[in-house]
Amino acid sequence: MTLVRIPGTMNFLATQRFYPGFNSARCRIVKETFNGNGWDQSIVGDFPYVHRFDIIPHENGLWFVGCSIANSKKNTDDWTDPGKVLVGNYNDNKERVEGLHALDDTRLTKNHGYKNMGDYSLITSADGIYRLDYPTTSDDWKLTKLSNKETSDIAAADINNDGKAEYLAIEGFHGSYIRIYNDQFKTLYYSEPKTPFGHAIWGGNIGKNQYFVFGFRQGAQNLELIGSKDGDITTQIIDKQVGPSNATIFSKDNKLYLLSANRESNEVAIYHITDF
Template sequence: MKAIKKAVYPMQKCYSIAQIQHNDKPYIAVAAEKEDDCLLFTPEGKFVETIWKGPSGTMSIVPLQGENGAFLATKKMFSPNNADEACIVLVRPTAQGWKEKTLIKIPYAHRFDVLESDGKRYLVCATIKKTKEYEDDWRFPGQYLACELPPESENADLKLQVIVDGLLKNHGYIRRHDKNGDYSVISSATGIFEIHPPTDKNSEWSVEKLLDEETSDMAFADFDGDGQDEMVTLSPFHGNTVKFFKKQDAGCSWKCVYEFPKKLEFVHAIWAGTVKGKQVAVIGHRKGESRDLYVFSYDNGYRAEVLDKDCGSTNVLVYNFMGKDRIVSANREINEIAFYEFEE
């Protein structure tokens, strides 16, 4: 499997990526980790416009379904050492341009999402830590926070509830879905947790620990085609190891079935899903002799192929447009937003 780079655009320390729908057309939004802007592109990688001017400090962008291009984003989350003023903003396209309003201030808000369950929307947020007193101070572990998000959220007085506490180096997040609606999976130095919102008026938030292993990020896909998703992890926190786990028949335990023998320093970018009819994971790392972008797949065993060399990806998103599977990668370490097309 190959990916051909079709378009690039410069952005200092590009980081967060999301696909949004505006006026029934798909677009790609990309925002910077530090001082640069948030920009809008066509799916082919053509620059459209600037959504906001920097500084950004944007770790996550979450589209609001059915709201014609509106999205939520973190701002002022510049690093685990500089996020006392972090917040979530609501951004909407208008006839006068993109308008932004602070929705809620959440120090050290790293990942967040909007979940739908039992006809309600919930704002959830994973903080990487609570606070700090000096550089690289990890004495105040992060949390998973949640509250109901009303339809008219602009002026709502949001009160977050602590669902999980004590999440050291609380970093990874993915949204999943089952018969009851959306739920979260988060990863930290404390392990990986599955968190479900209430499914009816009589239920509460539920938390299950999936893996008792320090993990930076994870994703899920049915790589071997047996009908059950495997879990691919990047570990430890900002670490160098890629592992694949399968859920065991008895109980809810997960067993490592493959560990990629090559160490990928500061492995960070991860996405899993279908590309050209195959379940794959796209993974990138940010340090080392060659900061490559890989695609992992399964063919009588797990295998890895290099998609791009020395690009230093921090986040990736795979999507289909005009019948072609594509990647947008925030190649942070070379200050480049890159758009690729998959080829066999």
């Protein structure tokens, strides 16, 4: 479900055994080490129900953040035991997380989305959107609530070129709407008409400007580009009836491409981006 590269190396950490569904008590994190020809795997540890995780470089090493979608489940649809935000220090030499503990002041139902913002992280859940500040010499880890709207996933981009990030959020758990916030989490845009299962979400530079890329896995199943012109939110259909699950932008040989895992049409699609 999550793959994170270890800074300065080709090696990475990844979740295993997250399925079936969200009933993932056997989930664990493994390290994959490149040996020159293939990959050697080692087990970092068991992390039940961890849906997203991250390792964050700082001057003394690597912090670990893990977000569990639940703490325990009787079945796939049981959400009565909310998830936790787990933090600690990742020791790459020992290949384990040290000092692992939960932030006890907040339990998050359907703790699903995560976005590393550089100086802090955003975490989303049925309880809303939270900002996670990293520890300093004077302060410990801190969670601050930014919005009380149920949110599945979130992306950031400065689509109106005002020097401040806007945030694209999937509203509801794999929800039917998207909402765009300004940097103060005031609503700029709320989507209509309703279409189910928002999933693919990305934000960042395409050419000289920043945009969001978004797609629903059900209903219209469109892959869309979201930007801003003269202060208004604009949308442009990239492809129809493809049902994307994930999308990202990459460059090669001075050319831009959009890579989309179009799950519902059983394809991995590469779109050549021009005129940006």
